[in-house]
Amino acid sequence: MEDKQKSLSPPPCPSTVTVRRNPLRRARATPYTTATKPPFSSLASAITHDVPTFPIDEILSIQIPQSEPKQSIPESLKIFLRIKPLRSFTKVTTTKARPRNVWPQNPSKKNIAKENRNPEITKKVKKKDEEACITLNDPYSVTLTPPQSLQELKRSKTEVYEGFSHVFPADCSQNDVYDKMVQPLLEDFMKGKSGMLAALGPSGSGKTHTVFGSLKDPGIVPITLRQIFKKSHESSSGPLRLFNLSIFEICSERGKGEKAYDLLGGESSELSVQQSTIRGLKEVPIQNLEEAESLIGQAMLKRATATTNSNSQSSRSQCIINVRASCNGFSNETKMQYSDAMLTIVDLAGAEREKRTGNQGERLVESNFINNTSMVFGQCLRSLLEYQKNRKKGLQKHHQNSLLTRYLRDYLEGKKRMALILTVKAGEEDYLDTSYLLRQASPYMKIKFDNTEEPCNKRQLKTFPRAEKNKKIKLSAPKTSQIEENFLEERSQISQEVHLQGKKADPRDRSSPRLEPVSHDKNEREHIIMRNFSKVLWNVLKQYNEKLKVAEGEICTLKDSLRREQLKSLVLETELSSLKSPCLAEPCIPEAVVEAIVHAKENFEVAASMTIVLRNVDDDSCNLIKGRKEAGAEESSESPVPYVVRNVDDDSCNLIKESREAGAEESSKSPVPNMRNVDFDSCNLIKSRREASAEEPSESPVPSKNVKDAELVRCHLSSQNDAEPRQSVNSEENVGIPSATTHVEAEVTDFPRDQAIQNQDDPTPSPEQVEVSQDFINSQISNVQTKSAVSRRFPDSEKQERNRRLLPVSSRSLTEKMNDLDIKENQIEKPQVKTAKTHVQKKAESIQGQEIEVPAREAEPASTKKQRNGQKPKRRLQPASSVLLTREINTLEIEDDIAEPKGTRGGKKTTVSQPRSQGSVTLLRLLTNNLHL
Ligand SMILES: Nc1ncnc2c1ncn2[C@@H]1O[C@H](COP(=O)(O)OP(=O)(O)OP(=O)(O)O)[C@@H](O)[C@H]1O
Structure with a gap:
């Protein structure tokens, strides 16, 4: 026993110990790289003491889920082209039999009457009208044909533009546009990647129609919102995500400067702009499609529009719609996976030619602003392309020249994914506009984007939103019971309605009695939309009414002061005449x-x-x-x-x-x-x-x-x-x-x-x-x-x-x-x-x-x-x-x-x-x- 204890006990300490403070550094050869690899057994023999072996085999046997290495997939900028239907389509439908006794008759109407009488002439004219300057070759290319007059002058020739991500023909639907263009972006967005989509094109070519659409024919924003809620419901097992909507516009203030206005804000909707940061933008949390649609309706009403020769409701501002997805109550891991992402949709105001729009005065100033923004946007993209071709040249900072490009800097510097949709008019008279746009934009197809993104990019949240907090409501006992009663009543009412329409209603599924049946019942949804829309309309009208009252008051005071001034002047005149009379x-x-x-x-x-x-x-x-x-x-x-x-x-x-x-x-x-x-x-x-x-x-x-x-x-x-x-x-x-x-x-x-x-x-x-x-x-x-x-x-x-x-x-x-x-x-x-x-x-x-x-x-x-x-x-x-x-x-x-x-x-x-x-x-x-x- 004693021998055993002696063998286990540490050896006795030497009387003197030399300690080297700076031991010589020797590059230790790694076991794998060294040519002469000492055998493990020899090493082990070198150890004087019995040290338990490191369980390396065990560790290696554990299977760790290996994360995929982040690969930068260079992706070309996606450019889509949408051709607006020719006007002649509408003309054909509108050339109805003219009622008699209509006065006065203008020459154009007379011609129409002649055409009606002589169908051959009509055919010719219609054929001429129907002649388009742009024809679709395949889903990725178009041919642009100049009108006869220009061809004769040999000023221009037929050109083929190809390489588009997709060309939407005149008869395409809004859903087609969504499917081909927005769907991929949305999927990335739902995964936590930000993306931007912008509509470019001349005035009246259908940008706003594409982005917002109408009540009957909703555009990509309403469809996207619908899809967002649809997807979030489908993946209800997954992480809960919150969506916030913010809409603002950038317009010129009488040509003096750019100003940003919150289209979802209250009365004081002007936003403060600091460099590329917009402060005070109201972000409204959206929980369902109805809320989102009513907010969009509200924003559309507030947006600055005006009538021009090109468009009866021409947008006079650049409109930016942001949908932000945020995570709530996740573990850090999940949050990393589903970070805040922003989907930005931009409806640019259409570039305008003065000759065509016939703008004057304030409209002309707006036109200049609009054209300037379009120009800067194009410059940014061109300089990005040049930079990508030759990285030695620095990226020119054209984005500083306009508020919109400053705001979209990350996209315009190729750091985030972006897609563009060009809208063109197909008429012969629109040839110049169309040709200009295609020539400008076709090189953009070569722009590459690194489709990687840091989960938390600070610049991503350049708007400092004014998040709307839901009001806290104290629910006392009687109130709660009252709410419950209402809730049950409403639920039974809706289920009855749904039952009457022959649809199954399962009121137990969702907690909200209001939302669940609505999602199934189209009529009810429309009703809610219309109700919210009318509320918004009512509020806007009220605001206008107040403004009108204020203006009337001002007019009254001005009239009073005018009267007073007149009296004064009369008195002064009289005094003057009385002074003059004796002298x-x-x-x-x-x-x-x-x-x-x-x-x-x-x-x-x-x-x-x-x-x-x-x-x-x-x-x-x-x-x-x-x-x-x-x-x-x-x-x-x-x-x-x-x-x-x-x-x-x-x-x-x-x-x-x-x-x-x-x-x-x-x-x-x-x-x-x-x-x-x-x-x-x-x-x-x-x-x-x-x-x-x-x-x-x-x-x-x-x-x-x-x-x-x-x-x-x-x-x-x-x-x-x-x-x-x-x-x-x-x-x-x-x-x-x-x-x-x-x-x-x-x-x-x-x-x-x-x-x-x-x-x-x-x-x-x-x-x-x-x-x-x-x-x-x-x-x-x-x-x-x-x-x-x-x-x-x-x-x-x-x-x-x-x-x-x-x-x-x-x-x-x-x-x-x-x-x-x-x-x-x-x-x-x-x-x-x-x-x-x-x-x-x-x-x-x-x-x-x-x-x-x-x-x-x-x-x-x-x-x-x-x-x-x-x-x-x-x-x-x-x-x-x-x-x-x-x-x-x-x-x-x-x-x-x-x-x-x-x-x-x-x-x-x-x-x-x-x-x-x-x-x-x-x-x-x-x-x-x-x-x-
Ligand atoms: N693809 C289309 N199908 C049917 N109508 C269309 C289409 N595109 C545009 N329109 C109609 O053309 C008119 C002008 O379109 P829109 O207002 O969208 O043009 P815009 O490019 O936004 O013009 P602006 O830049 O001046 O605002 C609208 O009445 C719109 O309904």
Whole structure:
């Protein structure tokens, strides 16, 4: 035993141990490569100790599933060609018997009618129409024949294009296209390989038709989705895969740049683009075909399309549809096997020739963008081909020139599998487009792809999707039971329906009662599709409605602001005209002001006549009686006052119009109906009038449309006014002034009581009375001034004196002078009133005549006046209004003024009318001279 233990125990350690830190490295010969292979037995003998042998035989006996070595299978780029049916097919079907009485008939229709009548011509034409520029040789090649005209010119000859993966003839179905082209891609996709498919071709050649199709004839996207769900159901035993759908478009923003829009997003569908990365793209998980189809319908509605000459619904953007398959809840091994894969289908906007599309403006800009993208796409493929031919040359980075090519970079660099479908139109007129496309694209067939792919390529997910998470719903007990009830109800309903249609329904198979029967029942599926589609449509319409409302609101606000601006401009114009009127020469004076001055002049004459009558009375009271008798029955009509009434009468309509705006009292107050157009000319005038009316509402006689009205007004006034005016009226009657009065009377009634009494006692008009009549004239002039908006400059003067309102001091003195002059002139020219004039002159001189020596000036020319007078008359700085007024008066046709009253009075001359008119003329002359104009 002890011997045995000794043999097993390790040998005793030596006392010293040498350790080499860096032992010499010797290349150890591998047992298999070495020529002299030492025998295993000798090695074993070399081992001093018994080491258990390595179970190599056992290990080698275990069969390990050997993974296939990854082989790069170079594969040519698959290019398919689809020929669009000729238009003549549709033409034949549409050339129906034209209904009668259709108007107008255009020449082309006439030709059709001729063709209908003559079938031989029709045949020829149809034959010509049916002639195609492209003919199918075999499923892989076509012959392109130029039209006769080009052949004659020897500009082009017949060409054969071959090497296509498949050529789809005009009568092929969408399913044919899917089977030959998409099926292989889809199989790879289901295995976890990404792939891309793009449709290229001129506008209107059928790209969108191929990619999306229609409800009746679905294209490759709907068919692919159907197949995806079909396959995933079939392989239900395999791994569960989730599919997500995202659709976006790239279009130009008014030619300024490219923009990406999410076609499944909400309102803010614009996507941010950073280099080749598109952020914020909404990825919607799709669980069944119905959901997928409704999403596609939604995207199609949102896609930018427009009508061009080539296509009634031409795509104006590049549309990209991504179906992403992702794995969920797998072991790492499985996940590696079925990695995320993306199937991308691209519907490019068709290249357009300006001549054919007839695009202009915005459409033309879009065209440029579309053509540019197509061009860059082609450049990328050509440079890839060149690169593959000569790898020494680097791959040119054309992809940077457009957003689409940046996004599809991996495909365009030959790193992923891709297929192209060229769509062409077969008509003779489409020869150039077709020839161009085929010449461009046929070399692409030589492009090779490495059909290997890393399971997780970072670039694969260049879109950072906004994955839609299903909302978490808390299901409380009662709700759950309710859902279960609904669920059972729905299930029984569907099973009943299916049963009725003679189909077997097994509601136990699937958990979703809604999906399972639907997959079998076509009608139900269509119903769901239509329902979802209508929902989408409804949402889109709602959005449009909201936009429309917003636009309407904006229009309203714009209209308001426009109105405000117009008002402002009107006010500014008025201000401008009012500013101009006193400053500028007569052509700038508003018409209304001119009219106002004319009327003022007439009233001025009336007032002057009144003054003279008063003076007559002063001379001899018998004359007064005489005058009354002479006047007789005609007095009321012939006297100057009724004339004024008539004036009022004539213009009352206009006045009333104005008075409606400015207030009845105001317009009635206005003794001179001279503001016809003022309202139209100036808002400020109305303002000033309103101010004036507000201050003096009681003294304003009401305007009348006719004489009766005027009389009524008078009565009304007399009844309204207290005893004072009545007395004054009586006094006037006594002095021979006719009783039919209007505002003149009203003005007279404004005399102070003592003056009225004085009139009764003494018929001689006092200087005050004369001044009152002058005041009346002043008031007439001041009214004119008020209307001409000059009064706005002197607003305080209104409040100073009742009858001298709105007149500046200088103007008042001017008018006073005018009256003085009038009196003096009458004294000279009319001997019959000489006494009165002298009296008045004396009085006037005593009051205010110190300033101006009018008679002396009147007799002599203006130039000599200054020389004669040792004491120079004071030159007063007259207000612009006064200057204007005098200028106006100066320019008036005096003769006309004289003639006018004659006409209106039936040619009858009154005792006062003739001298008054002359006096007025002289007065005006004097005024002109006095003002040195
Ligand atoms: N193979 C086909 N069979 C029947 N109709 C077709 C076919 N191809 C195209 N069409 C019809 O031609 C019209 C134009 O087609 P489509 O809109 O697909 O052209 P497109 O190439 O997408 O044009 P664009 O680039 O301007 O958008 C459509 O009305 C479509 O239905």
